[in-house]
Amino acid sequence: MGEVILTMKDIDKSFPGVHALDHVNFEVKRGEVHALMGENGAGKSTLMKVLTGIYQKDSGSIVYKGKETEFHNTREAQDAGVVIVHQELNMVGDLTVAQNIFIGREPKKGFRIDDKKMIEESKKLFQELNIEIDPREKMHNLTVGKQQMCEIAKAISHKAEVIIFDEPSAALTEKEIADLFVIIRDLREKGLGIVYISHRMDEIKVITDRVTVMRDGGYVGTLITKDSTKEDIINMMVGRVIYEDPKQHSMVAPDAPVVLKVEHLNAGKMVQDVSFELRKGEILGFSGLMGAGRTETARALFGADPKQSGKISVMGKDGQLREVTINSPQDAVKYGIGYLSEDRRRYGCVVQKSCIENTTLATMEQFTKGFLIDSAKEKEVTEKYIKELATKTPTADQLVVNLSGGNQQKVVIAKWLTRDSDILIFDEPTRGIDVGAKNEIYKLMNKLAAEGKSIIMISSEMTEVLRMSDRIIIMCEGKVTGNIDISEATQENIMDKATRSID
Template identity: 40%
Template sequence: MPDTPLLDMQDIDIAFGGVAALKRARLTVKAGEVHALIGQNGAGKSTLIKILTGAYRKSAGNIRFDGREADFRTPKEARAAGISTIYQEINLVPFRSVAENIFLGREPRKFGLIDWKTVQHRANELLESFGLKIDVKKPVRDYSTAIQQMIALARAVSSDAKMVIMDESTSSLDEREVELLFNVVRRLRDDGRAVIFVSHRLDELYALCDRVTVMRDGQTVAESSMQEMDKLKLVTTMLGHTLAAVVQEDSAVKEANLAKRGEVALSAQGLAAGTKVTDVTLDVHAGEAVGLAGLLASGRTETMRLLFGADRPAKGTVAVDGRDAAFKSPKDAIARGIAYLTEDRKAEGIVPELSVRDNLTLVCLPALTRRGVVDVAKQKEIVDGFIESLDIKLRSPDQPIRELSGGNQQKVLLARWLATHPRLLLLDEPTRDIDVGAKADVAKIVRELRDSGLAVLLSASELEELTAVADRAVVIRDGETVATLDGAQMSEASIMDAIAYGAGEQSTLAEAVEDAKHDR
């Protein structure tokens, strides 16, 4: 490989609304390599890619591509320079043929007209060079997601792209389809092209990538060859903790909580649905908080949706209070005492133009209505009670919820579900995008709910927050339960170890923890 990198991004800054999204971020990629770009949600990966491809304009920093200064003003300029991007949501035209999609906007012409025979011949040659034989006259929609990814790659190759960016391109593929795609990526690398590969699947990174750049909180925090960074180090770097910082010394409180917990409120066995959830097994008792741990795209949210009846499992069983719970819809789950706080507060939680009062009582409104008339006095009693008990800061219950802070919006949504008197509370990223004080308030509320006998299953990207609240942790990786850690076994270190190595592949964590203690 040449010493001069194909891409060199240095000291890249950008801010939105006065808030820094990237701070002196950097990314260096060589020709003829597959380069992993990783980090948790909000780390800055997508923002950096959008700056490179001309979708965003940087406020500071330097970019060199293919030996020249680069400051692309539009994605079209980036494509013309030799950068092609393949997103998780494939940007092909589904009703047009495979051949048309590959050469769209660059069709060979003869006497001023599109030479369709040549278009189809070149498309066939290109796909056959990938080991793929399909009818290029058929519309793209007739083919699987994996084949569509290959078509998108073929389009990039046909445009003589020097660099291909693949953003979560394998998230919806099965194992066989992933390997098919990887073979094509390796051919691109062998042809001297560079590939930036964005994925949260650790096994894929080690199977395919030569080097890795890790981002966290808008900054580049590590650059390394994949061989020099083992899985545990990769996970701890992504999450921002060293082993010395995550050793937990006292688990007596968690052990006491486990000793007094009640019967099993929820049990899931062998849950599977699509490619995101492949084999999840867990249980939650009354009076305990169980943490669902795993990296972004590990299947946490998809598992929550299955348990709530928002999606239907292809395999496996769910039982509530020992009775089968094959929910056909969230309505069925609510009727059995299950509440679900979604991770996407803005898109799936609040109704921004409605008042706090209406948002809070949205789910329990049928119980407050008689013959089409809302019992205003009962509604006021519920709303005022939760505003006080959850310490929701607002001017008035009639205030639009969009005017509240993120933390207070989250409290309103939590109150919405508590007003249904649930037995099981599913919390998906309950502290996302709220300030430190609000996070502490939410954690305190969850502990109080657990102590009152409620069963709680919560998911969190921040392991420090998860271990602070949860009594046990169920760790999932690539849609599969790989570890269940109880009481003294549960720590940030042991969770990271399970995420990194999975079931039956654990590192000698005890030795690592002891080393961390001595290093303190």
Template identity: 40%
Template structure:
């Protein structure tokens, strides 16, 4: 191992319940280097970091840090060994002061008592690196999210770490604050501290990183000098386009006739909500499958949640059926004719210990209840209808949904929303995590629903699914709609160019 290597991880495997999350993954960081770690959802970035910092125990592989074999069993141990981690979710103690948060775990003492003067001075010194002047005696909950993020970063830096891991550190920062953070990163580099920088914002990688490691499906697929790889090449490696072309996986979507599409059902203009959605506009016609394409963090799911009123928008307008549409909650959205199959089937979709019937009827329950009493006969008719129509493989309506395969669980969720007779169905990663056969069935169902006049908004990270399935494709990048393409215009090169540069012209 070279003398300039601070961290070396090789052949790292990790499984959860038999399912591989890391497969022979490797990761190396030099001393005084800013190293980007990137990949789509499920690529293995977080698992790799958690193995390094002691959250997870690896199943195989080797790790060395600062020239010695390295294995810790807790983040506290990792921190004591010189590895500090700043997480995307701000993990501060809200009711405690800035000083207490920054000095937590490394309190200064004098004559056996806490030396508050020294700790206040330390907190003020660390915040000064970020050009922040604040009353460090006040609780952090009284400060903005951006200031809290800076406090979390200051705390990590304060441990005199040899390696600082920053997981999406700019997610709560404005442009000026990002610039200040980058200055601090450059200071750390000049002091010989290494930084692992995890970000989905490509421009940030080129602004501050020296090298990049790209992960996909639990594997390390590429390591390169950041100056020697273009944005389009970076996106291509993240999505694995060359591999997909060789394997030639086709979808179950077939050509559709644009002339058969109806009038515009739903339109959104200039939607915004914080930094995740800055200016998104799109529309969907009756019987149309509209696709959202974009990298992780582009704002696709966040935009869908605004349409469904799961989150509150700060700006923009929406219309449904030609009339203003301004739902106050998902209940209003459902009543107006929207359905939403969420990306995280297990966390936000199914209720695992409830039956197939109970899961399917959740959204329809208010309509089936009379004076608070469920009409079981009507419920049984509806459930059996969709079990048959969607070819759900189960022993019966009373089988626990957790006993079903992923594909059949997804069909139950589709049935849940179809039972409400929606006008617009939002499908966020509808085929993620299910086998090839079930994937084809789901895709065929989506096409059939659109052929019957249902408007569909489909979000997918698989380019084939978007290109072959969508009548129009809207490409989002960092919270903006950067391109709208017809089926004829949508190609892998054009979509990847818009993802990378913000314009399909970059491919030409």
């Protein structure tokens, strides 16, 4: 490791209602690979966005190559040599490799783009990196791994001195990851500073020199990788004091029947051989890190995405568990399953419409006489749920867009309650909802479970998982890696399973 190339000190950043970064410190040396770790929402991405000029810091200092610096946009950061390689690749599939690398700064020959020069420059870059890619190939013909190599080549072509890799391995195969590591080591040899964001503990051990851990927007500490164990890192990641009482033991009666049984569900790369059971009155937490495949599992189960194989059994009104075919959300709804999306605005509600229209959307047939909608009944039922769920809205006619996040969520809950759904899938039920409203949603979920509804709760918040769940399924990279009763669950054993893929 050489001298320090980048120092971020006391970085503070707030968004309305959120203290996203709380006096965070971070430094990168020449010739080191520095891991940045933390749970979802720990502030890693925000910190990198502050560094590369996407966000502006509120206070603190960034010293880059010995000079106090502040980038105002990614372009400035790029020009100075600080480049980010995103997890989601920013490539134009229909352009060639060379065209992508030089996009926005095409070499010119008079008025014409100098394609020849572009291709030659690209070839040189690939030679430097020891990669074999034809610059004339269309981007969409390359594998994800190769595309990522192109992103790296693009970064190098900016004369990068600090490269940030944001979960680079998430979409790669074993072989591609090995190739990537060769390149990263090579860049390290050349004296570049490398920031490596990843959730995969084993990779961190292999490729990085130091680890900085963040938690809840704050800086926890920095470790030398080879002197520390996986347990040290996990403890730093989760070592928060939990203020809200976690559930001590399951609230589900020991003889509660199984209402939903999923066996060997497969749907693409993100859902591999997933099996679990949900019992009556149970809140089944789904924990895991971003991209673990939890939402994908829920969507496949609900029929919103196609599945390749798997057996789903649902308890009917007669109390018998029997296999069902779910090919569309319509089927799922028919079997009494309701899905509350993590992205309410996009998938949950029709925000430009009223509470009434949203509440009755899934159950129109209850409110129609022949062809006509019974507006009086609609209003009556909507008002009943507004009262029951304590939804704060001036009238039932209010547009949903004008409600707060917590109250929007209540409208969506009301929608599924009118349907009398027995199985409710809450996907990140409190995302974007303030603390007070969160507690109300929690109370509501507990009440629903006590009344005999069964709930699948996907959550990225450890405190939420420990507070609400009766049992916890942990997923990692599309597979179930753990299934533990709440009485045995700790932050440490959940995080351990969430960062370990079983093969």
